[in-house]
Amino acid sequence: MTLSIGIDIGGTKIAGGVVDADGVVLARHRVESPASDAEAIETAVVEIVTRLSADHDVAAVGVGAAGFIDAARSTVLFAPNIAWRNEPLGTDLGGRLGLPVVIENDGNAAAWGEFVYGAGRDLDSDDMLLVSVGTGVGGGIVAGGELRRGAFGVAGEIGHIRMVHQGRLCGCGNRGCWEPYASGSALVRNVREEAAAGSLIARPVLDRAGGDPDAITGPLVTELAAEGDRFAREQLAELGRWLGEGIASLVAVLDPGLVVVGGGVSAAGDLLLDPLRETFSHALTGRGFRPMPDIRGAELGNDAGMIGAADLARR
Numbered sequence: 001m002t003l004s005i006g007i008d009i010g011g012t013k014i015a016g017g018v019v020d021a022d023g024v025v026l027a028r029h030r031v032e033s034p035a036s037d038a039e040a041i042e043t044a045v046v047e048i049v050t051r052l053s054a055d056h057d058v059a060a061v062g063v064g065a066a067g068f069i070d071a072a073r074s075t076v077l078f079a080p081n082i083a084w085r086n087e088p089l090g091t092d093l094g095g096r097l098g099l100p101v102v103i104e105n106d107g108n109a110a111a112w113g114e115f116v117y118g119a120g121r122d123l124d125s126d127d128m129l130l131v132s133v134g135t136g137v138g139g140g141i142v143a144g145g146e147l148r149r150g151a152f153g154v155a156g157e158i159g160h161i162r163m164v165h166q167g168r169l170c171g172c173g174n175r176g177c178w179e180p181y182a183s184g185s186a187l188v189r190n191v192r193e194e195a196a197a198g199s200l201i202a203r204p205v206l207d208r209a210g211g212d213p214d215a216i217t218g219p220l221v222t223e224l225a226a227e228g229d230r231f232a233r234e235q236l237a238e239l240g241r242w243l244g245e246g247i248a249s250l251v252a253v254l255d256p257g258l259v260v261v262g263g264g265v266s267a268a269g270d271l272l273l274d275p276l277r278e279t280f281s282h283a284l285t286g287r288g289f290r291p292m293p294d295i296r297g298a299e300l301g302n303d304a305g306m307i308g309a310a311d312l313a314r315r
């Protein structure tokens with residue numbers, strides 16, 4: 001059976017795994033990410049691959065990374081968190097490893113992983129949208145059974161569709177993108193603001209954070225919501241409504257058979273997805289006169305990008 005290695009370059013760690021043709025991760029290795037040092041990151045990837053390939057006969061390596069990847073899936077045109085500008089990462093890694101290397105945008109890799117092996121694996125349709133809700137809002141588009149990469153390789157930046165004229169500042173430098181309203185960071189910021197303002201309804205969350213608004217995290221909000229805290233539930237519901245609005249716009253354009261919601265915040269499950277579905281069902285154009293896609297939680301968790309990158313490298 002052909003094996004390949006998938007690498008997920010994240011903000012805090014670099015994770016690698018040997019993946020078989022069924023999407024099963026046979027072996028793993030991960031290291032702390034060496035901050036934004038491009039050279040050190042490349043060396044860390046080489047170390048992970050060298051270690052994993054010592055015990056497994058692998059045919060190729062797929063790397064998922066945040067950023068714009070060129071249409072040849074080799075050069076990183078731009079990365080937001082690492083000093084990669086027109087970086088020939090695929091060529092460099094291929095030369096050092098002696099293996100074919102495919103570079104893919106992390107959201108695209110995760111979408112492919114979910115489409116082939118996760119929430120989309122039994123889908124009748126060849127069209128799926130992944131919306132990944134974590135620190136930011138990312139994702140990927142599968143259309144006609146292929147990743148939709150666009151003319152220049154940089155399609156699928158769904159977190160930066162424009163939602164609010166002159167709205168909140170986004171990490172990308174624009175105002176009013178979807179991301180500053182619908183991300184895990186938006187959730188945490190809203191909860192912290194309420195808590196810092198002394199809002200009574202935010203007291204249970206603040207108490208759980210030891211009285212320090214800055215100690216409030218997304219998982220903490222989800223934990224309280226799961227216990228029934230009204231404020232935490234309402235905050236997750238509000239996030240879900242923002243997501244439902246944007247997904248309605250994306251579905252109007254793409255008409256996918258399935259929308260998969262992944263990323264760290266999707267751990268909240270139906271506390272997020274029910275309000276999301278409710279808003280979506282009232283916002284989608286032509287509702288009542290058209291088939292509606294299913295909206296489901298992702299299934300592969302943090303492994304989606306690794307598994308997707310490995311499969312893309314094998315093909």
Ligand SMILES: [Zn+2]
Nearest residue numbers: 160170172177
């Ligand atoms: Zn933006």
